[in-house]
Amino acid sequence: MKKNRTDFDTRFWAVRRKHSGLQLMETFFQITDLATSKKRLNSIMNYAVKRDRWIKEDPSVIFHFRQSMQSFIRAGYLITLKENKWAVNTQTEDSSPILLGLLSEKEYQNPLLVFKKAFREYSVQEFDYFMSGMVYFSLGVYDNLPERNIVSPYIHLTKMLDAAHLILERRGKKCC
Template sequence: MKKNKISFESYFWAADRIECPFELVNAFYDYAHLDFYKHTLGEAIIYSHKRKIYMQDHPGQIFVFYTAMSSFLKACYCLKVKSKKWQVKESADCESILHLASLTKEEYNNPFIVFQKAFAENTPDEFEFFLCEIVHLSLSPSAEEFDFDMMTPYLYLIKMLDASQLMRERGLQRIRKTVQAELTTE
């Protein structure tokens, strides 16, 4: 049976077709810094409530931001599945609450938990709808009321950004199969 691959559609912003979620995360942060993504997402949410247009001088930049974030979300969904075979390398315990960013201690120790929680709470389509609506509303000159929860996807997106950056900094390693060794000794 052939596995269906998710297209990350990275060619819109990275000029390459990237098929590995780990490579996509690297390209995502090579394209722009974590602070840029957090700032742009926060500003888009703020402008979705205003009668002003976000990035009025360069509205095309918000479209590129949208395509990069959409690719990032697809990679995060794949990372949720990859958590069974991969783990983040150990690091020194965080000495300050600032090291945690938006993550709990448990999420800091195992960033894959963030992806599992996020996609247990919202489907990939719901995250995509959230991104689309935020971009649409931030580029609209009129303030509109919306009848969906914006905070939950926003908070999970921030957590996924922090978790993926942490994974990139600390590196990954395959989980060794110790289960087989334990079964042969019994």
């Protein structure tokens, strides 16, 4: 008799073929826009540090967001590995403080620097651990707080969202 094993490993992408980092980022932003993803990440972070409250959103939405963010992080890592295969439009543009967001002027001109800096400080697994911990603490009331620095990975993720959106925006302008 054959034993059928159930694969419990979660996969955000249904197809098992290789994707480029830019394709994965495009898919991420097709599912959720920049403002919504930053707002959801911010609310998860806020509720994670509040001991007596939990997020009122549907847990399945939060879990789906965590999975999509994990895929987004891997896409950013793929981009840093294959940076020589594509070029970012680094023309000097008028950059107002509103457009910059959390990005510095250097990072605005070359958004790839954001991903390089983030993956120099933290590994993909550390970002996964951070996201899992924040989701865990935001979905319930707990006596303990996260034991690690949670501000720095949060800032890196917010900057990576801005930088990825900027990369895709410039890529769209370049090909048209």
